[in-house]
Amino acid sequence: MLDRAVGYLRCPQCAKGGSLARVGGTLRCANGHRFDIARSGYVNLLPAGPPKNPGDTPAMVAARRDFLAAGHFAGLAGALAEIAATELTSPAAGCVVDSGAGTGYYLATLLDRLPGRVGLALDVSKSALRVAARAHPRAAAVGCDVWRQLPVADRAAGLALSLFAPRNAAELARILRPGGRLLVGTPAADHLVELIGPLGMVTVDETKETRLAGQLSPCFDLDAATEYRTELHLDHPAVSALVAMGPSSWHVEPGSLAAGLERLGDPVPVTVAVRIASYRPGPRRP
Numbered sequence: 001m002l003d004r005a006v007g008y009l010r011c012p013q014c015a016k017g018g019s020l021a022r023v024g025g026t027l028r029c030a031n032g033h034r035f036d037i038a039r040s041g042y043v044n045l046l047p048a049g050p051p052k053n054p055g056d057t058p059a060m061v062a063a064r065r066d067f068l069a070a071g072h073f074a075g076l077a078g079a080l081a082e083i084a085a086t087e088l089t090s091p092a093a094g095c096v097v098d099s100g101a102g103t104g105y106y107l108a109t110l111l112d113r114l115p116g117r118v119g120l121a122l123d124v125s126k127s128a129l130r131v132a133a134r135a136h137p138r139a140a141a142v143g144c145d146v147w148r149q150l151p152v153a154d155r156a157a158g159l160a161l162s163l164f165a166p167r168n169a170a171e172l173a174r175i176l177r178p179g180g181r182l183l184v185g186t187p188a189a190d191h192l193v194e195l196i197g198p199l200g201m202v203t204v205d206e207t208k209e210t211r212l213a214g215q216l217s218p219c220f221d222l223d224a225a226t227e228y229r230t231e232l233h234l235d236h237p238a239v240s241a242l243v244a245m246g247p248s249s250w251h252v253e254p255g256s257l258a259a260g261l262e263r264l265g266d267p268v269p270v271t272v273a274v275r276i277a278s279y280r281p282g283p284r285r286p
């Protein structure tokens with residue numbers, strides 16, 4: 001899939017990022033920088049050396065892949081795809097970039113709703129990239145650190161998605177075409193509320209909405225916001241996967257998870273509440 005995506009990418013080593021071309025098992029720029037394509041199909045476009053933060057661990061990625069494959073968040077993916085299809089009406093409007101894409105599950109759902117469109121799954125985690133490289137026939141998986149310059153050409157994207165992931169406002173604005181949209185999904189205050197206390201999970205930062213607005217406002221204007229909300233009934237293995245796939249996996253000991261699960265019913269009612277906001281690049285974008 002890299003062949004169709006390569007035109008949207010740019011060299012992370014060249015100032016202002018030169019274009020890349022595929023030569024055998026590598027991507028190369030005109031200045032001789034080369035990047036190997038991994039056997040699993042992703043290309044690592046990190047400028048040099050290992051990243052400071054390697055992203056999600058193999059265990060977190062495996063838990064995320066299994067949890068999402070079971071369809072528990074299919075409603076959320078469908079809601080995002082519906083918004084994407086409504087927002088992205090022009091047929092010539094660039095690729096779809098998922099920044100912090102994880103396994104590429106949401107990007108794949110979006111691409112199913114956007115026929116012919118190419119997707120870029122950006123993530124720093126090699127385990128995630130291996131899964132994302134196979135997420136969809138029109139998606140390419142690209143290794144990068146979203147806090148640095150994205151290896152994506154200026155104005156290449158018609159739509160960018162950032163769901164439960166770090167976001168670099170200036171870079172997202174740079175890669176969006178005029179008229180493009182940024183979709184941001186963040187947990188609402190009561191997301192997973194039934195699990196947070198009993199299982200000692202990481203709590204949602206209740207100032208997040210204000211913080212998000214402050215982070216994005218230099219480059220973006222808010223277009224619309226909605227909330228996706230449902231109640232799931234999860235068995236204990238699914239709850240364990242939900243804990244293991246996110247930041248709480250660093251904090252919740254297996255022993256206390258088992259004890260916490262004992263105290264919860266089976267299945268466990270779980271609120272899923274995600275704020276989905278759509279932004280357009282503002283006049284002050286880079």
Ligand SMILES: C[S@@+](CC[C@H](N)C(=O)[O-])C[C@H]1O[C@@H](n2cnc3c(N)ncnc32)[C@H](O)[C@@H]1O
Nearest residue numbers: 055056100101102123124125145146163164165
């Ligand atoms: C909570 S997961 C969300 C993944 C996906 N958006 C989803 O909802 O399934 C956050 C993702 O961001 C990635 N990530 C964290 N820091 C990153 C960085 N600095 N650059 C690129 N990806 C990063 C992690 O590896 C992980 O896959």
Ligand SMILES: [Zn+2]
Nearest residue numbers: 011014029033
């Ligand atoms: Zn180069």
